[in-house]
Amino acid sequence: MSTTGSPNIVRSLVHIDGEEHKSLRALTQSWFMPNSILKLEDRIRSLARAMVAKLQQHNGKVIDFSGAFASQYPLHVIMDILGVPQEDFPRILALTYEMFGSEDEEYTRDTVRQGDASSATGNALLSVVDDFREYFESLNEARRKDPRNDVATLLANAVINGQPIDDVTRLGYYVIIAAAGHHTVSSSTSVAMWALCRFMELLPQLQANRSLIPHFIDECLRFASPVHHFMRTATADTNIRGRKIRKGDWLMLCYGSANRDEEVFPSPFTFNIDRRPNPHIAFGVGGHVCLGRHLAHMEMRILFDELIPRLQRAELVGEIEYMESNFVCGPKHLPVRCMLQ
Numbered sequence: 001m002s003t004t005g006s007p008n009i010v011r012s013l014v015h016i017d018g019e020e021h022k023s024l025r026a027l028t029q030s031w032f033m034p035n036s037i038l039k040l041e042d043r044i045r046s047l048a049r050a051m052v053a054k055l056q057q058h059n060g061k062v063i064d065f066s067g068a069f070a071s072q073y074p075l076h077v078i079m080d081i082l083g084v085p086q087e088d089f090p091r092i093l094a095l096t097y098e099m100f101g102s103e104d105e106e107y108t109r110d111t112v113r114q115g116d117a118s119s120a121t122g123n124a125l126l127s128v129v130d131d132f133r134e135y136f137e138s139l140n141e142a143r144r145k146d147p148r149n150d151v152a153t154l155l156a157n158a159v160i161n162g163q164p165i166d167d168v169t170r171l172g173y174y175v176i177i178a179a180a181g182h183h184t185v186s187s188s189t190s191v192a193m194w195a196l197c198r199f200m201e202l203l204p205q206l207q208a209n210r211s212l213i214p215h216f217i218d219e220c221l222r223f224a225s226p227v228h229h230f231m232r233t234a235t236a237d238t239n240i241r242g243r244k245i246r247k248g249d250w251l252m253l254c255y256g257s258a259n260r261d262e263e264v265f266p267s268p269f270t271f272n273i274d275r276r277p278n279p280h281i282a283f284g285v286g287g288h289v290c291l292g293r294h295l296a297h298m299e300m301r302i303l304f305d306e307l308i309p310r311l312q313r314a315e316l317v318g319e320i321e322y323m324e325s326n327f328v329c330g331p332k333h334l335p336v337r338c339m340l341q
């Protein structure tokens with residue numbers, strides 16, 4: 001597979017502008033709006049309870065919270081919405097790690113490591129996207145024959161202005177939902193657990209006042225900023241704080257850096273759930289603002305709503321380890337010991 005000259009390995013919503021972007025986004029938007037996700041609340045809560053019960057089974061034992069727990073719950077939520085059967089979850093999880101962790105030795109594919117570092121990473125990514133394509137072509141076929149109430153059925157049968165959407169764009173749509181739809185949430189969930197271990201006063205504070213949980217989630221999102229950057233192309237000459245930007249220039253939006261802007265966030269490196277407001281931009285801004293932001297926030301809120309009242313103690317028993325990547329990443333290993341009642 002090649003990208004036929006495009007700098008992008010997949011063509012997804014984030015790479016498309018104007019009317020085409022609006023129509024494509026509108027295809028699935030209704031699934032992710034607050035009213036629709038409210039209908040999923042019971043199902044999501046039962047998945048959150050299952051995760052809390054699993055944590056309780058490991059009471060007092062050293063666990064890798066990121067690898068064994070945080071990665072599973074959001075995966076389950078988004079795979080259910082997409083329509084991926086449970087036996088395929090591990091495959092999608094592995095592909096996601098290989099895609100976002102293509103620069104991390106723990107996840108990169110050795111079989112395609114050839115040439116210099118950047119072409120080896122490019123080869124690895126192309127081969128991962130090929131595997132995503134193979135998987136989603138078959139899911140697509142299945143949903144055309146046997147439609148269900150899921151996002152895969154919507155994408156498999158999508159028509160815009162009387163034309164079916166092309167295969168490359170459909171693949172990009174599947175990949176962004178399947179990969180960004182869980183890895184980001186699991187990274188932020190790991191940061192939340194790290195914060196509970198690191199700042200001892202947090203747990204009793206949240207237990208005494210559960211209405212603080214949404215603010216805790218926002219501060220975790222600000223701290224985690226699991227999407228590190230996206231690129232933008234200037235559509236007109238402009239000036240940002242005295243810096244000339246010419247039409248066509250590429251700009252790198254660094255969300256983690258913006259979320260530590262000391263002009264917006266006093267003591268930006270302090271974890272503080274009392275920020276009111278907390279105008280973080282972990283989900284981006286503008287026309288491309290994250291499609292899954294309400295879902296992501298709700299998933300985390302429900303999980304910590306279930307966990308906080310039962311968690312008696314959480315302690316770090318080693319170093320937090322981050323995935324090596326400059327794009328979408330967060331903690332890959334978080335050794336902790338928890339005690340739940």
Ligand code: HEM
Pocket residue numbers: 013014015025032078176177180181182184185188221225226227230255281282283284285286287288289290291292293295296
């Ligand atoms: C903590 C969780 C998440 C974070 C921090 C996050 C972050 C982001 C960011 C920064 C963008 C780019 C926004 C911009 O360019 O201004 C984005 C776009 C997107 N996200 Fe998320 N995301 C998360 C969860 C999800 C979930 C659960 C889904 C599932 C549907 C999702 C689907 C998307 C899609 C489809 C786009 C592209 C939107 C467009 O270009 O129109 N994300 N996300």
